[in-house]
Amino acid sequence: MVSSKKESRSLFWSWSPGSDREAAQAIGFNLLLHWFPAKITEKSRSWSYSAWLGTVTLALFVLLSVTGVILMFVYVPSVERAYHTIKDVEFAVSYGWFIRRMHRWSAHLMVAFVFLHMIRVFLTGAFKRSSRNIGANRPLNWILGLVLLVLTMLLSYTGYLLPWDQLALWAITIGSNIARSAPVIGEQIQFLMQGGTIIGQNTLIIWYTLHIAVLPLVTTGLIAWHMWRIRKDGGLAAVENIPEEEVRGEPVKGKTYTLMGITRGVRPTVLYHRLKEKSRLFVPGTLIRIMIVFLFTTAIVMFLSTFFTIPLEEPASLEWTPNPAKAPWYFLWLQELVTITTIRFSGYTLNGGLVGGILIPGFLVLFAAVWPYLDRSPGSAAGIWFPRSRSIQNTVFLIIIIAIACLSFVGLVLRGPNWGLYMPWQAWPHHPTLI
């Protein structure tokens, strides 16, 4: 009995822990297993503070991974076969239509929820440096989040090409042409993106490899780091607002957890250790909440997939262009910026691709990345919605978000043939057909 227990353990343990404490530490050292604390503050797990947007995003990422692997059994990354394998998934493979829709809807939602999550984090000042916790580094986690935002968009964008239909081909054309307008190395970037001078088989295999291997692996690692950092930062930023009298004792120095779990130094003095009350065990309460979020996210994606179709346009053809040709929805505000900043007068052209496609979004991302280090608001402004001391930066941030939303709306809804503006009640001119 004892030996069989040991044998089964050897599947999971490379050594036999001498005590329960040692076994617990082994888990504690593991980046992937050590996302969650044993105890959690009431504020960190509240519905209303964080809306659990990050967890929704994680749930969508899990859904995407599962459905994506299923799709890989059928999909062939070849310019001759890709489109037809998607048609097969849609029409002949059992539940293929459902899996493909799940994947597509999850992808759209994941981009949306990463955005929403970022908006929440900014508005609550959760990126701010901690004034209380030794070892906390929330600005780093904010930057990790920004990298994950970019990775999510890259994941979605690389997936966009794989059906090899007109929507895919021309969305990628727009994107790689914007990349070309980068100064000095623009053409090299485009060459690298396309694997050549045109979008073809080389592009497809590059984007496929990025989509199914490179980007998911990097994203998984970064998500783990992102989640683990929350633990190391002592919980969500909401804990920064726990009144001073409810916290006891001084921070403790000791062993710390790093990525490999071996360094000793400053201990992450997780705040709940020093809280008199208002903290509770992680299991089962918080675990149940995680399950609730996963279930509802799955339910919403399933609902969308059951009742709403997703597009698969004509097979990709470089011989004709759909009119209008639009980038994916989350890049449409950039396409609008490119339109607006392309100005021609008397033979002189302002390169909209450079200004609207590279400089403005590049500046926004860079500025967001350094903002935690420029922010001068008091530490008490972290972890609450709309604090008065941060009202100016929150207003500016919201104006930028609303501007992006408006530009996206114009690109998504109002742009018609020849990139003209059409009100929703105005019919587009009839598109000619073959027969």
Added chain:
Amino acid sequence: MKIRDEILLVVGGLLVLLLTAGVILKEKYTEWKSYQDEFIQLVSQKLGPEVAASVDRGLYQIWNPDLGVTDRCQTCHLGIDIPGLEGEKQPFATHPDLDFYKKTHPFKDFGCTTCHDGQGQATRAKDAHGEVHHWMTPMYTTALAKEYGFASTEPLIEMNCNQCHRSDRRTKDMPQINLAKKLMEEKNCTICHIIEGTGMTVGPELTFEGSKYPEGFVFDTVEGKKSVLNWHMEHFKNPQKVSKDSLMINFMLSDEEAKALSLLMMSWKKKNIPVAYLPNPYRSESTKPGAATASIPPGMEEDGATLYRVRYCQTCHGEKGRSTTAVYPSLAGQTYWYLVNQLNDIKSGVRKWRNANIMKPHVQDISEKEVNAISKYLSDIYKKAQKEEEK
């Protein structure tokens, strides 16, 4: 708080279960499965339970990579190769002329979309018939045929027949395409267009005219349906109305002739058809379309009217020298010496203006006797007409 969370957990779990059940039901009662149930009932009523028992359930697919065919049409159209269901409602009817097609165009090789168009891979009626966005070649339906004034789908299907039968001079049971090919021989299109390597370059090359996308056409001046097929129909009837500066000749075609020629244009698609599928090129009376050559009957070598026709002058300058197209001058009644001078000047290259480049290839081998005969014939036309009126 804790209780509320647990209720939420149960509600979330139930929602996922409910939706899973919904998805399973949606897959189980998909459109084609109910058509198969209905078909088996129909067959056992009409043809007996033995035939019904022999009907296989499940997705039925014809796959022929040589022709680019992946057709799942027979998943619903189960009766097309079962005799005895003629006149049944669709999708259950027997294919018309079943014996002929079984012998000459077996379904298992040719599939359905090769002739009928539509989206063969699809397994839902609307998608399969291609009546959806983002599918460029919808199935030929009676409704579609009526939009072009045809009573049935057969004239439209002829477009697809001619993709293989292109080199036939005439093909049995293809009246539209046959009419168009006859018109080609009469009008001699290669005077202006290159078709399969033969012809002149006044107009665009037409070898793969049917493969052009709608984006390549201007529809502002086209009346009726904005489609490439209708563009051709309108253009054949009056080229200058559709394309103002066109050099195309207005042949004063009837509606029927314009439609036939348009169907022929649309049939000239760039498709990779394996040789084995082409009709026997040695046995059939085949020739390159439009390459018909006219010869001068003996004793008529100096007859102006004959020469005018043999040299295809009437193609541009009209029957009896009366042009139907503004860019090409009417020559009837023009003075004899003017015509002789112009013909000689174009031949020698002295005249380079006013479309002389179009004329030059047609007169570079003309003899002095021919010049005189054609000029005399044209200059006499008015005098003859006047005399006839006086009589």
